[in-house]
Amino acid sequence: MSFFELGSAKKSDLKEYYDVTIIGGGPGGITAGIYAVQAGLNPIIVEKALDGGQMNNTQSVENWTGFTSIRGMELSERMADHARAFDVPFTYAEVVDVETNGLEKAVVLDNGKKIKSRVIIVATGSNLRKLGVKGEEEFKGRGISYCATCDGHFFSDKHIAVIGGGNSALDESLCLSKMVSKITVIQNLPKLTADKLLQRKLNDTGKVEYIYNSVVDSVEGDSQVRKVNIRNVDSGEITSLPVDGIFVFIGLIPNSQFLKGKVELNEFGYVKTNDFMETSKKAVYAIGDVREKEVRQIVTAAADGAIAVYHAARNYFND
Amino acid sequence: MAKLLPENITKQVKEIFSNMEGSVKALLFKSEKNCDYCSTAEQMLQELSELEAKISYEVHELDSEMADKYSVELAPSIVLLTPEGEDKGVRFLGIPAGHEFGSLLQDIVSFSKGAIPELSEESIKKIEKINSPVDIKVFVTTTCPYCPKAVLTAHNIAMVNKNVMAYMVEANEFQDLSKKYGVSSVPQIVINDKVTFVGAYPEGQFVDQVMKAV
Ligand SMILES: Cc1cc2nc3c(=O)[nH]c(=O)nc-3n(C[C@H](O)[C@H](O)[C@H](O)COP(=O)(O)OP(=O)(O)OC[C@H]3O[C@@H](n4cnc5c(N)ncnc54)[C@H](O)[C@@H]3O)c2cc1C
Numbered sequence: 001m002s003f004f005e006l007g008s009a010k011k012s013d014l015k016e017y018y019d020v021t022i023i024g025g026g027p028g029g030i031t032a033g034i035y036a037v038q039a040g041l042n043p044i045i046v047e048k049a050l051d052g053g054q055m056n057n058t059q060s061v062e063n064w065t066g067f068t069s070i071r072g073m074e075l076s077e078r079m080a081d082h083a084r085a086f087d088v089p090f091t092y093a094e095v096v097d098v099e100t101n102g103l104e105k106a107v108v109l110d111n112g113k114k115i116k117s118r119v120i121i122v123a124t125g126s127n128l129r130k131l132g133v134k135g136e137e138e139f140k141g142r143g144i145s146y147c148a149t150c151d152g153h154f155f156s157d158k159h160i161a162v163i164g165g166g167n168s169a170l171d172e173s174l175c176l177s178k179m180v181s182k183i184t185v186i187q188n189l190p191k192l193t194a195d196k197l198l199q200r201k202l203n204d205t206g207k208v209e210y211i212y213n214s215v216v217d218s219v220e221g222d223s224q225v226r227k228v229n230i231r232n233v234d235s236g237e238i239t240s241l242p243v244d245g246i247f248v249f250i251g252l253i254p255n256s257q258f259l260k261g262k263v264e265l266n267e268f269g270y271v272k273t274n275d276f277m278e279t280s281k282k283a284v285y286a287i288g289d290v291r292e293k294e295v296r297q298i299v300t301a302a303a304d305g306a307i308a309v310y311h312a313a314r315n316y317f318n319d
Numbered sequence: 320m321a322k323l324l325p326e327n328i329t330k331q332v333k334e335i336f337s338n339m340e341g342s343v344k345a346l347l348f349k350s351e352k353n354c355d356y357c358s359t360a361e362q363m364l365q366e367l368s369e370l371e372a373k374i375s376y377e378v379h380e381l382d383s384e385m386a387d388k389y390s391v392e393l394a395p396s397i398v399l400l401t402p403e404g405e406d407k408g409v410r411f412l413g414i415p416a417g418h419e420f421g422s423l424l425q426d427i428v429s430f431s432k433g434a435i436p437e438l439s440e441e442s443i444k445k446i447e448k449i450n451s452p453v454d455i456k457v458f459v460t461t462t463c464p465y466c467p468k469a470v471l472t473a474h475n476i477a478m479v480n481k482n483v484m485a486y487m488v489e490a491n492e493f494q495d496l497s498k499k500y501g502v503s504s505v506p507q508i509v510i511n512d513k514v515t516f517v518g519a520y521p522e523g524q525f526v527d528q529v530m531k532a533v
Contacts, residue, residue, distance in 0.1 A: 010335065050418075110439075140504065224503065
């Protein structure tokens with residue numbers, strides 16, 4: 001047995017009111033929690049899955065200052081431990097609704113509980129985008145997957161397709177290459193968009209081939225996925241590739257569904273904020289990947305958290 | 320024998336167990352044959368019981384009256400009992416290691432307090448009405464970060480109603496079972512062999528799926 005994760009067992013008892021409710025325990029939310037305590041506020045972090053958010057899906061992070069290379073899971077744990085050492089409480093549930101009107105705000109959890117606060121910071125990050133093609137819903141859980149570390153084991157010594165050619169697709173491919181026999185990466189553009197270093201690492205596994213300028217047209221199979229039909233974006237020609245599984249990493253969508261009608265979102269669902277991370281509603285902030293911005297990285301999510309808390313502390317707790 | 324749980328983990332586990340109220344007994348069912356993980360499961364329970372006096376465990380054979388009594392058919396299986404010795408239908412098939420270790424710890428603390436379900440009133444009302452047997456299998460891998468949420472929701476549902484049995488099933492250890500249900504993504508939830516879904520649904524939606532299978 002290789003590892004033991006305490007996960008949501010590290011939850012704190014829930015009180016009725018906090019100064020700041022932080023929704024999401026990724027790098028943005030955790031950093032906001034630390035800054036809040038340092039500003040003399042009582043924060044709580046509400047996380048639906050795992051401390052560290054998307055960092056847990058990252059093989060190695062090589063651009064978080066101070067670490068030349070650190071496993072995403074380890075960085076997650078270190079950040080959460082840092083926050084716990086400063087007595088930042090965590091609770092584990094999914095936020096399904098927010099009440100943003102009035103001076104006192106509230107978030108509603110899927111277990112029926114409600115947390116009241118003066119300030120809400122949304123740090124819910126983003127989630128993988130679906131393909132949106134024929135066969136995807138049908139074969140979800142029967143060969144189509146969106147999580148390499150979760151499901152890679154089911155495809156040992158098998159041939160799989162990875163859809164996408166960006167950093168996350170190649171990072172996940174690297175993880176899968178330890179289990180599967182062959183990976184065909186299908187990319188819609190004429191080249192990969194992932195970092196060169198990552199490309200080199202993946203090529204070194206000797207298990208990967210690439211199909212460019214191509215998108216998934218449909219997925220076919222019986223009880224399991226058997227083939228993926230690929231359309232060339234230039235010629236429109238469709239070819240079939242027999243595979244045992246398909247892993248999809250074609251970009252992200254923001255986790256902002258529960259904010260519809262509450263704060264202003266852009267056309268893609270990202271939350272609009274000002275320079276201080278405040279949304280269209282006063283005392284409601286958005287930080288990290290869920291926010292409309294240029295660079296979605298760990299360091300920018302953390303920075304957003306610091307900026308939001310500074311502003312909140314100065315404007316809403318200054319008496 | 321080398322310890323299974325590293326020191327940095329045991330320190331945190333102790334802290335979590337400091338929230339326990341009554342004593343919790345774990346029943347471990349094992350078998351001599353075809354059970355690669357039985358001894359590891361036993362070692363894990365032993366180390367946990369050494370960390371906290373309120374935790375004890377008993378080992379039973381798969382082929383025993385106790386196994387029949389608790390309708391256990393596969394090894395390793397872990398059944399938790401409340402301080403009153405009550406079985407709440409909460410089961411672990413395979414070792415709850417990796418991310419599932421946290422699920423086991425939370426269940427233990429919750430059992431020490433009488434296994435009071437941490438669910439919304441609305442969900443509890445729905446589940447209380449169930450009057451026929453319900454069997455929830457949550458297929459997981461120990462490397463799946465989204466799985467504990469599904470396992471804990473299923474276990475809490477079982478705590479509400481005697482008719483509900485909720486199993487965490489470690490998919491790699493029970494490959495025949497995984498094959499039978501065509502598991503290739505986790506968490507995969509199978510209810511009464513009738514309703515199947517993939518993913519860590521929020522509580523309300525999870526309960527709705529259970530009600531569909533009744
Ligand atoms: C494969 C991959 C590799 C990457 N590699 C790098 C890298 O090398 N370097 C780098 O800087 N960045 C990398 N990134 C990007 C980086 O992970 C993100 O920019 C960063 O994690 C964003 O942080 P966040 O706090 O905004 O959100 P997230 O990390 O997405 O965390 C959000 C958290 O909120 C929780 N949540 C969502 N909705 C709810 C809800 N309703 N209720 C409660 N909780 C909720 C989620 O479970 C999650 O834990 C990578 C991303 C991926 C996918």
